[in-house]
Amino acid sequence: EVQLVESGGGLVQPGRSLKLSCAASGFTFSNYYMAWVRQAPKKGLEWVATISTSGSRTYYPDSVKGRFTISRDNAKSSLYLQMNSLKSEDTATYYCASFNYGGSARYFDYWGQGVMVTVSS
Amino acid sequence: EIVLTQSPTTMAASPGEKVTLTCRASSSVSYMHWYQQRSGTSPKLWIYETSKLASGVPNRFSGSGSGTSYSLTINSMETEDAATYYCQQGSSYPLTFGSGTKLEIK
Numbered sequence: 152e153v154q155l156v157e158s159g160g161g162l163v164q165p166g167r168s169l170k171l172s173c174a175a176s177g178f179t180f181s182n183y184y185m186a187w188v189r190q191a192p193k194k195g196l197e198w199v200a201t202i203s204t205s206g207s208r209t210y211y212p213d214s215v216k217g218r219f220t221i222s223r224d225n226a227k228s229s230l231y232l233q234m235n236s237l238k239s240e241d242t243a244t245y246y247c248a249s250f251n252y253g254g255s256a257r258y259f260d261y262w263g264q265g266v267m268v269t270v271s272s
Numbered sequence: 273e274i275v276l277t278q279s280p281t282t283m284a285a286s287p288g289e290k291v292t293l294t295c296r297a298s299s300s301v302s303y304m305h306w307y308q309q310r311s312g313t314s315p316k317l318w319i320y321e322t323s324k325l326a327s328g329v330p331n332r333f334s335g336s337g338s339g340t341s342y343s344l345t346i347n348s349m350e351t352e353d354a355a356t357y358y359c360q361q362g363s364s365y366p367l368t369f370g371s372g373t374k375l376e377i378k
Contacts, residue, residue: 188315196307196315196358198367212366246314256321257362258305262314 153177155247155263162269163237173230173247173263181225184250186259187232189243197243200232201250215241237270244268274299276359276370284376291346293373295337295359302363304342306335309372310355318357319344351377 159171171187187199200221201210209221220233230247244267248259275298285291295304306319317326319335322342332347346353354377359370 195371196369255302255363
């Protein structure tokens with residue numbers, strides 16, 4: 152059974168940093184692209200970052216580019232999201248997800264339970 | 273950026289009723305993917321590559337469409353189908369989601 156378990160969330164002040172982790176199990180982690188998706192309170196879904204199997208390629212929307220860094224450790228079956236210069240608009244539940252990277256059919260297969268990040272003074 | 277517009281925003285359906293949710297893209301996309309999110313839970317992949325049902329999805333669900341217009345249909349609404357449904361395109365970056373359709377049971 153695929154399991155994705157996020158951790159590392161919490162309350163952080165604007166301008167500070169936070170690092171999220173995601174522990175994966177139940178599948179061959181190193182064979183899959185991975186991603187982060189977030190959801191602000193009572194709002195819709197927003198893609199945050201994607202990383203290739205080796206970690207050599209990463210993708211971000213403009214809203215987080217230059218502030219967030221996605222990384223992975225295949226030996227530990229773990230995914231990370233380093234978030235710097237946090238803003239109040241980054242307040243959201245952050246989901247770790249496996250990512251199907253098949254040409255133009257890119258989608259999120261499996262999702263974790265999510266971890267809450269609150270940016271407030 | 274490809275903007276996805278879902279309609280309706282909210283709707284209610286009676287058990288047994290046929291339901292159609294729509295997702296329109298601002299530019300042509302190759303596929304549309306759909307997610308179901310029940311209240312208080314994480315999203316689940318529901319339909320991928322426009323018309324393929326994810327594992328465990330009942331066959332009363334179907335997906336169709338092409339170009340800029342896509343839909344998700346429930347043949348006969350059941351109480352467990354009450355949820356918010358999001359469409360998502362992966363044809364170009366940035367990957368984008370629609371704002372969701374909240375489907376309630378009448």
